[in-house]
Amino acid sequence: MNVTVFGATGAIGQLIVADLLTAGHTVTAYVRNVGKVPSTWPQGLRLIVGEITDAAAIDQAVAGADAVISALGPSMDRKATGLPLVEGTRLIIEAMRRHGVGRFIGNGTPSIVDKRDRPTLQQKLIGFMGRNLVSRAYQEMLGMSDLIMSSGIDWTIVRFSAPKNGPARGVNRYGFFGTNKIGMAVTRADIAAFTAAQLTDDRFHNAAPAISN
Template identity: 75%
Template sequence: MNVTVFGATGAIGQLVVDELLRAGHSVTAYARNPAKVPPSWSEKNVRLVVGEITDAAAVEKAVAGADAVVSALGPSLDRKATGLPLVEGTRHIIDTMRRHGVRRYVGNGTPSVVDERDKPTFLQKLVGFLGRRTLPRAYRELLGMSEIVMTSGLDWTIVRFSAPRNGPARGVRRQGFFGTDKIGVKVTRADIAAFTAAQVSDERYVNAAPAISN
C-alpha cells in the first residue's frame, strides 16, 4: 500500500515509518522540519513532503495517491503555545482524503478520547481531569482532532495510550476498551508504532478507538 504519515519525524512517527517499510508498504512522510528527517529514509525511497500542518496545498500533495493515512501528530505540551493548529491540519487531511477517495485513517490519542464501547475507569477519568487542569489548550486540541476524525464518515481507527516510554518493544499484551479489557498504563513507543502501523491493513478496529498497554 501507499501510506502517507503525518508527524513522521516525531518520536513515534519515525518508528511508524520504519514499521510500515518493514511490512513492505511505500511511505510518504510529511515533515515540518526537514532537519529531523533520518538520513536512512533517502536510501529506503521514502517520499518526503515538507510543510506546516496548516498548509492545505502541502497536505494535498502528500495525500494524493495514498491508499491510507497515518497520523502520529500530537499536541504541543508547551504552555506558551497558542491556537489549535492540529485541529485545522486534521480538517485539511480529512477533507483531502475525501476528495481523493482515500478511506483508511489511523491516528493516535489518549484515554481522554472516549469510545462508545468504554465503561469509564478511574484511569480514564484521571487522564481527562489532568488534561483539562494542567494542559487545557493541548486537551482541547486533542479532542478537536479526534472529533473531526470520528465524525468523518471514513474508515478510521484511533489508537489510545496513556504513558508512552522509550525502550525495546515488549508486545501489546492488553488491547481493547476501558472497563472491559483491563488496559494498563505503560506502553513502549516501539509497541505503539507497531500496533499503529498494523492497523493500516487490519479491519478489526475500524471505526473504533482501541486502547493498548504492555
C-alpha cells in the same frame, strides 16, 4: 499499500515509518523540518515539506495514498497558542475526500472516549489531568478526534497514556475501558507497531482501542 504519514519525524512517527517500510509499504512522509529526517530513511522515500496548516502541501501528500496515518500530537509547551492540529486534521480529511482515500489511522489518549468504553477511574483521572494541567493540548486532542470520528471515513484511533522509550515488549493489553484490563505504560516501539498493523487488522475499524504493555 501507499501510506502517507503525518508527524513522520516525531518519536513515534519515525518508528511507524520504519515499521511500514519493513512491511513493504510505500511511504510518503509529511515533515515540517527536513533537518529532523533520520539518516536511516532510504533515498527513495517521498518527502513532502510543509506546515500542518498548508492545504496545498497536505493535498499533495495525500494524493495517491491508500491510507493516511497520523502520529501528530499537541505541543506541551504552555506558551503555545491556538489549535493548529485541529485545522490540520480538517485539511487532511478534506484532502482524503478529494482523492478518495478512505482509511485513517491516528493516535490519541484515553481522554478520548469510545462508545464501547465503560469509563473507569483510570480513564476519568487521565481526563481530569488533561483538562486541568494541559487544557490547550487537551482541547486540541479532542478537537482532532471529534473531526475524525464524525468524518464518515473509516478510522482507527490508537489510545495510550504513558509512552516510554525502550525495545518493543508487545501490546499485551488492548481494548476498551471497563471491559478489558488496560495498564498505563507502553513503549513507543509498541505504539508504532500496533498503529502500523491497523492497515491490515480489521478488528478496530471505527473504534479507538486503548493499549498498554
